Amino acid sequence: MSLTRFLKGMLPALAVAALIGFAAPAPSFADDAAPAAAPAAAAPAAAAPADAAAPAAVKPPPPGTPACAAAVAAIDATDKYAAVPAVPAVMTNCTPAGGDTAWMLTSVALVLMMTIPGLGLFYGGMVRKKNVGDTVMTSFAITCLVTVLYAVFTYSLSFTGGSGFIGGLSRAFLQNILSDVNNGGIGNPNSLAPTIPETVYMCFQMTFAIITPALIAGAFAERMKFSAMLWFIGLWAILVYSPIAHWVWGPDGMFSTANVDDKGNFAGWKVVLDFAGGTVVHINAGVAGLCCAIMLGKRKDTGPGHNMVLTFIGAGLLWVGWFGFNAGSAVSAGVQAGMAMTVTQIATAVASLTWMFVEWAHRGKPTVIGICSGAVAGLVAITPASGYVGPIGSMVIGVACGVGCYWGATGLKHAFGYDDALDCFGVHGVGGIIGAILTGVFAVNQYSGHAGLIEGNPGQVINQLIGIATVIIYDGAISLILLKVIDMTIGLRVSEEVERDGLDLALHGEVVQ
Numbered sequence: 001m002s003l004t005r006f007l008k009g010m011l012p013a014l015a016v017a018a019l020i021g022f023a024a025p026a027p028s029f030a031d032d033a034a035p036a037a038a039p040a041a042a043a044p045a046a047a048a049p050a051d052a053a054a055p056a057a058v059k060p061p062p063p064g065t066p067a068c069a070a071a072v073a074a075i076d077a078t079d080k081y082a083a084v085p086a087v088p089a090v091m092t093n094c095t096p097a098g099g100d101t102a103w104m105l106t107s108v109a110l111v112l113m114m115t116i117p118g119l120g121l122f123y124g125g126m127v128r129k130k131n132v133g134d135t136v137m138t139s140f141a142i143t144c145l146v147t148v149l150y151a152v153f154t155y156s157l158s159f160t161g162g163s164g165f166i167g168g169l170s171r172a173f174l175q176n177i178l179s180d181v182n183n184g185g186i187g188n189p190n191s192l193a194p195t196i197p198e199t200v201y202m203c204f205q206m207t208f209a210i211i212t213p214a215l216i217a218g219a220f221a222e223r224m225k226f227s228a229m230l231w232f233i234g235l236w237a238i239l240v241y242s243p244i245a246h247w248v249w250g251p252d253g254m255f256s257t258a259n260v261d262d263k264g265n266f267a268g269w270k271v272v273l274d275f276a277g278g279t280v281v282h283i284n285a286g287v288a289g290l291c292c293a294i295m296l297g298k299r300k301d302t303g304p305g306h307n308m309v310l311t312f313i314g315a316g317l318l319w320v321g322w323f324g325f326n327a328g329s330a331v332s333a334g335v336q337a338g339m340a341m342t343v344t345q346i347a348t349a350v351a352s353l354t355w356m357f358v359e360w361a362h363r364g365k366p367t368v369i370g371i372c373s374g375a376v377a378g379l380v381a382i383t384p385a386s387g388y389v390g391p392i393g394s395m396v397i398g399v400a401c402g403v404g405c406y407w408g409a410t411g412l413k414h415a416f417g418y419d420d421a422l423d424c425f426g427v428h429g430v431g432g433i434i435g436a437i438l439t440g441v442f443a444v445n446q447y448s449g450h451a452g453l454i455e456g457n458p459g460q461v462i463n464q465l466i467g468i469a470t471v472i473i474y475d476g477a478i479s480l481i482l483l484k485v486i487d488m489t490i491g492l493r494v495s496e497e498v499e500r501d502g503l504d505l506a507l508h509g510e511v512v513q
Contacts, residue, residue: 097195103333104193104200110324111207115214116143118321122314122376123218126305126369126422130502131222132512138226142214142233149237150206157242159190159205164254164268167246177202191251192258193331204328209245212281213237218422219289223299223499226507228492232482236288240478244284244471248274255467257450272467273443273450273460275340276329278384278436279471286429287472289420291479296492298419300499308368315372319348322379326386339447340386343394344379350395351378354402362410370406377405377427381435385442388450393442400438401431433468440464 120139124132146154156171171177177198193201213233220229247253255272274280305311326344330337355374360366381401382394389397408430409423420426440461443452451457486492493499498506505511 097332099333100195100331101197101200103337104196104204104328104331107324107328108200108203108207110321111204111211111328112143114318114321114325115207115211116140118314118317119211119214120314121310122318122372123221123422125307125310125312125314127221128303128502129306129512130504132306132310133504133508133510134226135217135221137508138217138229139214141226141230142217143210145230145234146210146213146237147206149234150202150209153238154209154242154245155202155205157238158209158245159192159202159250161251162246164252164259165246166243167250171202174202192249195332201331204331205245205249208277208281208325209237209241212241212277212285213288215281215285215424215428216289216292218424218428219420220292220296221421222503223296223421223493224292225491225494226503228486228490231486231490232292235482236479239482240288240475241280241284244475245280247470248272248280248467255470270463270466271450271460272436272463273388273439273448274384274436274467275387275439275448276326276383278380278432278439279467282380282383282428282432283436283468283471284432284475286425286427286432287475288479289424290418290429291476291483293418293420293425295480295483295487296419298417299421300496302419305369311372312368315375319375319379322348322383325379326383330387336387336447339390343389343391344382344386346391347382347385347394347398347401348375348378350398351375351381351402351405354399355406358403358406362406373409373423373427374402374406377401377431380405380428380431381438384432384435385439388439388443388448388452390442390444390447393438393444393454396442397435397438401434404434405431436464436468437461 116139117136120136123139124136127135151174153172155174156169157167160167160170162168190198190201213236216233216236217229247255249258250256252259252267254269255274256268257266257271257273259266259268261267272279322344323341327337327341330340352371352374355377356366356371359370378398378401381397382389385393385397405427408426409420410426412430413420413423413426439452440463441453443450443455443457443460445451445455450460452460483492494503494506502511
């Protein structure tokens with residue numbers, strides 16, 4: 001028996017060694033393949049008469065800037081969100097691309113599905129039966145609350161020009177977002193997504209703003225007041241999510257790859273690569289969840305989740321929806337979206353298997369909750385890297401987060417004694433950190449225009465560490481302040497009696513039969 005368990009435990013280690021060995025030559029694959037087309041191209045020339053002059057090889061010109069993008073860039077220094085007469089170039093050139101728009105509409109639905117019902121079911125299956133109603137209602141209520149706040153404040157604060165720290169209010173209450181129907185099929189796009197209507201881009205980013213605070217609920221499950229949750233999530237969405245999203249993705253954010261001057265040079269502080277939300281979504285939610293777990297304290301009693309099948313269904317919905325999350329972050333239906341989808345699938349599968357084997361070796365049995373948690377860990381870790389790394393890099397990321405997040409969900413929280421009920425920090429915080437760092441290692445210039453450590457750019461790893469540390473410090477400080485203020489006013493935690501009897505009956509007057 002002990003020999004069998006030992007051999008099972010060796011499998012992840014062997015996988016790591018094999019993948020690292022394969023990863024070493026990865027950057028040379030494209031270089032080795034490129035000259036192969038030369039003989040075929042030269043064949044017609046060989047058949048030409050001897051006295052015929054061979055045509056000079058013409059190097060294809062680099063793709064030009066689309067007319068729409070050029071028009072948007074030309075007015076970036078002015079009021080690009082003004083009424084129609086003020087931006088005639090944009091109105092003339094920026095007709096939404098049908099393929100891009102269709103894919104982004106689909107991505108909106110996929111990412112929204114991740115929260116309702118995906119995350120609600122995933123978390124709902126892991127809590128005890130007396131608290132499942134409160135858990136799924138939390139996901140639903142956050143979806144509604146953040147939608148309203150996003151339309152009023154947070155889209156504008158995140159994705160319009162302002163400063164390196166925060167955006168402006170030119171889109172508060174979604175003012176001046178033009179209707180494509182009323183304008184002959186021609187939109188007024190955000191410069192960050194010039195080929196789709198701004199309404200579509202706004203809805204896509206809204207789904208990210210929704211799921212990020214919903215993830216935090218995994219840390220405070222089964223013991224936080226519903227009213228306190230609403231206050232904390234609402235304030236956190238404005239004061240924490242908005243600026244961090246602007247830092248990383250805003251048009252002039254201090255970490256944003258979109259923050260370039262008129263000569264195409266980076267104009268921010270540090271380039272932090274985060275394709276789909278490693279820092280903005282997962283580290284952000286994980287750190288806030290850790291703060292909640294610390295401030296609320298441990299649950300009075302715990303027990304196994306009441307329905308692993310709900311967790312299985314939720315994990316499946318999350319996995320499928322994550323293609324919209326990562327591939328949709330290309331904001332186009334092109335090559336980068338295809339690679340993002342590919343590496344997402346690979347990393348998720350590798351992380352699931354790694355978690356399963358590690359749990360099998362550690363506890364003697366693989367579990368449904370374990371393999372589902374491993375899948376989510378893989379999805380988390382590949383998120384920042386999905387538009388920057390290739391298949392080999394995604395495999396290494398999958399192994400690393402499968403091992404690291406298992407430790408985060410077991411050894412780490414037990415070592416420090418906090419009660420991260422559904423492993424928000426253990427999976428999203430730890431997985432987001434692993435993914436963000438390894439993005440700086442495995443980024444491939446051919447795929448994204450950004451090189452990582454394996455292509456001779458160690459500085460990108462330093463930039464990633466700076467971005468991670470900045471998010472952790474800011475998020476942790478503001479989250480703790482918000483939690484303390486709420487605790488001093490209306491209180492954070494339910495009474496012992498309510499916790500014992502269950503939140504469903506006490507807070508919502510209904511129970512699962």
